[in-house]
Amino acid sequence: MAAKARPLLRHWLIQKLRRASYMWPPRQQAIKNARVERGKYRCNICEGENFGPRDIQVDHIQPVVDEEIGFADFNTYIDRLFCSVDGFQVLCKQCHSAKTFFEQEIRKDVKREKKKDEPEDDI
Numbered sequence: 001m002a003a004k005a006r007p008l009l010r011h012w013l014i015q016k017l018r019r020a021s022y023m024w025p026p027r028q029q030a031i032k033n034a035r036v037e038r039g040k041y042r043c044n045i046c047e048g049e050n051f052g053p054r055d056i057q058v059d060h061i062q063p064v065v066d067e068e069i070g071f072a073d074f075n076t077y078i079d080r081l082f083c084s085v086d087g088f089q090v091l092c093k094q095c096h097s098a099k100t101f102f103e104q105e106i107r108k109d110v111k112r113e114k115k116k117d118e119p120e121d122d123i
Contacts, residue, residue, distance in 0.1 A: 013074070017081055026085040027058055034090035044089035045099070057096035059089050067106040 021027065034041045034056075041056055042049045064080045065071050080087075091099065 014077070017078065021081050024082055026083065027088055029085045030058060030088035030090055031056060033085070041090055043092040043095050045091055045095040048092055051092045055093055057091045057093055059091050059096055059099060061087055061089050063103055067103055068110050070107070070110075 031041075034044070036042050036049050039052050040049055041051055041053070043051070044059075060080065060083065062080060062083070064077060066076075071077065
């Protein structure tokens with residue numbers, strides 16, 4: 001396999017795994033556990049009960065891709081993606097956006113630190 005095709009294969013595999021995870025039974029159970037009444041769900045962070053099924057955001061409590069390490073390998077990725085029901089939480093869109101933003105900021109900071117620590121090539 002050509003080296004050029006590997007990133008495309010990795011991207012394709014990650015996309016397919018993410019799509020398959022939507023039907024993972026523990027994920028569905030987490031949604032059922034967050035249900036307060038018909039058509040109403042409770043956010044795990046703000047505990048708001050005013051959002052419907054279209055606004056559900058199912059979040060991995062432990063990020064699938066580690067904030068500090070990044071993508072380690074497919075075994076780690078799959079283990080974190082297909083976790084038990086205790087590894088999921090149901091959030092409203094606002095809380096999920098805020099949590100995702102903070103995780104991305106940590107990733108950016110780690111990337112900046114790694115770049116800063118790398119020695120510069122003086123040619």
